Amino acid sequence: MSAPDYVLGYSEHEQKRLLKQAALLRGWTERFFRAGGLVPGMRVLDLGCGMGDVSLLAADLVGPTGSVLGVDRDAQALARARERATRHGCADYVKFDQVHLEELRGAELFDAAVGRYVLLYQADPAATLRHVASLVKPGGRLIFHELDFGQVVPPWPETPLWMRTYTIMSEAFRRGGNPPDFGRRLARTFLDAGLPWPTIQGEIPVGGEPDSYVFGWVADTIRSLLPRIEQFGLATAAELQIETLAARMEQEAVSLGAQLIGPTQFGAWVVRP
Numbered sequence: 001m002s003a004p005d006y007v008l009g010y011s012e013h014e015q016k017r018l019l020k021q022a023a024l025l026r027g028w029t030e031r032f033f034r035a036g037g038l039v040p041g042m043r044v045l046d047l048g049c050g051m052g053d054v055s056l057l058a059a060d061l062v063g064p065t066g067s068v069l070g071v072d073r074d075a076q077a078l079a080r081a082r083e084r085a086t087r088h089g090c091a092d093y094v095k096f097d098q099v100h101l102e103e104l105r106g107a108e109l110f111d112a113a114v115g116r117y118v119l120l121y122q123a124d125p126a127a128t129l130r131h132v133a134s135l136v137k138p139g140g141r142l143i144f145h146e147l148d149f150g151q152v153v154p155p156w157p158e159t160p161l162w163m164r165t166y167t168i169m170s171e172a173f174r175r176g177g178n179p180p181d182f183g184r185r186l187a188r189t190f191l192d193a194g195l196p197w198p199t200i201q202g203e204i205p206v207g208g209e210p211d212s213y214v215f216g217w218v219a220d221t222i223r224s225l226l227p228r229i230e231q232f233g234l235a236t237a238a239e240l241q242i243e244t245l246a247a248r249m250e251q252e253a254v255s256l257g258a259q260l261i262g263p264t265q266f267g268a269w270v271v272r273p
Helices: 012-036 053-062 075-088 125-133 160-175 182-192 213-231 242-256
Strands: 043-047 067-072 094-098 110-116 136-148 199-203 264-271
Touching (some): 012 053, 012 136, 012 213, 012 264, 043 053, 053 067, 053 075, 053 110, 067 075, 125 136, 136 182, 160 213, 160 242, 182 199, 213 242
Parallel strands (some): 043 067, 043 110, 110 136
Antiparallel strands (some): 199 264
């Protein structure tokens, strides 16, 4: 489901990071899905499902009278998704297929297509969305959760380590061909896909307090990005000192009393004409 050059890689650490991230993101995604019209009984397509977090969330919303099909190209992630669906008690109505999106076809159209952090990894997001729309019935829903971390919002007081780390993270995505500001491009992407102007909502994570989740979230992402960060000449492992990065960012922010602004979360949805 991703562009071939997935900047975060496929390491064991990245899979663990994705599970931790999913727990952080669930509340935002659920609010976007509910506002976008996901209701019990719907037949839902989840794009780039990975290990199944969004599929399981959709299953909670549509219930056993509905169904969810999660699709991804990573066989290992899909195996874990199937195991998790069984543990979650929804394997009867949540299924997973290994397929490239452009090859996805279906005799029966879906009531909704959903995805989280998936469009920014596509080589042509509008073309992806256009194809996905063809798999959704007229009057059905397309609901996507994306983000924008293209530029650091300077805290007050300023926190140099946080700002440098956030900037390196953003630039690694940009140089890897995955636009970190994709959340700001949602309206244009929907329009270029031939869809109506979407309804868009945004939420902003704020942290900086002792034990705030933002430190680990950013540090874990930097760890997954480290091979690319070094490849692009943005920093070295010795400079980043990844093992202590989260603790040092926390010490800096807490000592200054700084309010940190994380990546803006965007939900966008539309009814297919």
